[in-house]
Amino acid sequence: MERGYVLEAVDITKRFPGVLANDSVCLNVKYGEVLGLIGENGAGKSTLLKILNGIYPHGSYEGKLLLEGKEIAPTCTMDAMKEGIGYVPQETNVLKNFSVAENIYMSDLRLEKIHGNRQSKTPFVNFKEMYRACEELLRGNKIDLNPKADVRKLSVGQQQMLMIARALATRPKVLILDEPTTSLSSSDVERLFEVVRNLKENGTSVIFVTHKLDEILELTDRVTILRDGKNISTFEKKEYDTAKIIADMIGREISDMYPERENKIGEEVFRVEDLTVEHPYIANRDLIHKVSFSVRAGEVVGLGGLVGAGRSEVCSAIYGMMPIKSGKIFLNRREIHIRNSEDAVRNGISMVSEDRKRYGLNFRWDIQKNIVISNLKAISKAYFVSDKSIVDRAKPYFDDLRVKAPSLNTRVATLSGGNQQKVVIARALNTEPKVIILDEPTKGIDVGSKNEIYQLINQLASQGAAIIMISSELPELMAMSDRFVIMAEGHVAGELNKEEAREASIMQLATKTFKNVSKPGKEETKDE
Amino acid sequence: MNEKQKSNKSDILLKLFLNPEIGIMIPILIVCVITTMLKPNFLTWKYISSILVGSVFIGAATLGECLIIMSGEIDLSVGMNGCLAGIVMAMAASEWHLPLIPCLLLCLLTGAAVGLLNGFCVCHLGLSSWITTLATQFICQGLAVTISQGAPISIMSLNTGEFVRAKPLGLSWMFFIFIALIILLDILIRRTRYGYYLRSVGGNQDASVMAGLNAKRIKLIAFVLAGVFAAVSGMFDTLNAGAMNAAFGGGREFRAIICCAVGGISMAGGAGSSFGVALGVLLFHTLWYCLRILDVNTNLQLVLIGLILVMSVIMDTQRKRLEARKMV
Known part of the structure; x- marks a missing residue:
């Protein structure tokens, strides 16, 4: 068997009621490469990552996953982690009351990954060993963090690094970075790139998901483009062409x-x-x-x-x-x-916040209510609000902003990021x-x-x-x-x-x- | 063709099951069927009317609680707030010799004042609603005992006996007031601007503020309304017993919260309907009443109530999961 790919996803098809999120998508990652994965919101990237990561358990989709040629069937994230797939989600989720080292080893307080599978006999945590191992891990991966640092005092960029370190502590064969640069400043991005390059030199493969073309051009060895849940194309580094990649991503120029x-x-x-x-x-x-x-x-x-x-x-x-x-x-x-x-x-005065999740929308509601809530006075008679007036008010914004959704009644939680943002803007404009x-x-x-x-x-x-x-x-x-x-x-x-x-x-x-x-x-x- | 009809039929059944209000009816029916099997004369008007009439006391408090939970907070003071309001009303009648209407107004005003205190602490001082309302619960209880000096206070002077004993349509006036409150609350929640604001703040407070809503004021109003509803429940108690006693209303806040949970009010805020809450109250009260007429040991009653409520909440979450799967 050729020693080509460390991770292969073959003909992955994942259906949601009414939506084909992944339509026989194939993805393969070579040993020691940085593979870019790029596509619009709603292209099926997140679904694919969730399958690789075990969030969607084996059996809930068609197709198979091969790790170093062997089929794997992760049914939860722990499974995927044990097999050697590390995942760093887009949003940082650190434990704010613990130190850096504690954050990294929280899932493995017996330090089994360090000692092999020798079970620790005491119920106590060996902090000395933990801090030593943490220091080694951080140094080995060129991550500039103090193992004893208070996580609350870390910047967003440092928290992102911590998340990566946590994934690396499980010694993954493939590391998935899901839009890691969204909230980073440019110097933090540079530091992140260094860490990724270092990983690559050490033989760890990286799947780098992003929206930003510059990052693809600069960092990755290959790029796979998804659109509408399908593979569109894969380019080698030498074939990179910005216009072509954009065209493949959005399906038009x-x-x-x-x-x-x-x-x-x-x-x-x-x-x-x-x-x-x-x-x-x-x-x-x-x-x-x-x-x-x-x-x-x-x-x-x-x-x-x-x-x-x-x-x-x-x-x-x-x-x-x-x-x-x-x-x-x-x-x-x-x-x-x-x-x-x-x-x-x-x-x-109206405002659209940068933090779409927190300040953005009421995710329990549909599109129309989210739009009209900012200005109910405009549509209410006395104190009463009728369903019809909500539709009448929301419809022009929905159409003008070209929100891609089946109808005004669609819940905003099911929309892609870009369309959610359009609803947020519509709500801001609704106040005239x-x-x-x-x-x-x-x-x-x-x-x-x-x-x-x-x-x-x-x-x-x-x-x-x-x-x-x-x-x-x-x-x-x-x-x-x-x-x-x-x-x-x-x-x-x-x-x-x-x-x-x-x-x-x-x-x-x-x-x-x-x-x-x-x-x-x-x-x-x-x-x- | 046949296939299609079949799938249509199961679709309708599924839809019925997915409807939150009907989802709650199922456990109520199950409880009634089991009781009827053990006590065949259960399904007579005597028992049914007695359940309906008896549910208004906890029901009124639950309506207030549901507003608070919808706004994303919690109110642990509804029981004791109602008790204090009832005591004030009884004091007004027996000690200050006020006529009926001022007594009732004083009662409601007391509830509103406690609600205002809660709202002020939570919204403007930024305290946690758990702590604040727990504190006001103690304050109300202490005041109620102090004012009444621990003894029941009669409202004989108000001559409400006739009103309480009257049986319009075989039920009670209080029951119809309760029904009216449910309908008013439903209109408030689903049809008015305030209702939209309240659900918006409960669904995502930060986003609502971003949309230009005054979340503080919206929540403050919810707390005041909850105080008024609590006072109504205390008023019902007082009228019903013809006297008020500081021991009334203990633990009612937790029963109200349970009724809300069973009635499909999301504990995370932002969702629910007043009819769902009414059915939640009905389920809770039916259960309690059935266990009593079946002569189940009092301590065992608590165990069974706990178990059955957990089961109905499990059913509710399953229903929501099914719904979510259909929606995606």
């Missing part, structure tokens, strides 16, 4: 990823002056310090900066989700006071806002939906809405914004026009440091 906008920029609609927000946990420290900017009608202002620069906090404060310490907010040159989101919405805040509106959604959301932003701008947009993807921010407000360490580091904005100039501002941040008494800020 996007001539223009970032569509042109013809908007007339009008009068100033919205302005904040010296907005200051206190740190919620640390006394005498400002999270946001004297931030001022304005937005005009029909204008898209891009809030740029690194993760943690305070962009989301500015928006949360404007939207009444965080208490404002000082500063003024003007709408149409009239000062407004916002104490909670109700005030914000009443004044014509004059100012729209979009915090990472395309986070974690596929290329096709992204393009549709860009078109929507253009449409809103041309209708005269004032738009504030946050994006950590620099190309997206640069293409979509008319003007840039770049933040760093809770301050506005500078403003740029569309003409003068280059990646370098934005990054230069974004990495500016401000001293005396911890002492709000001193007003002066200095460049480094």
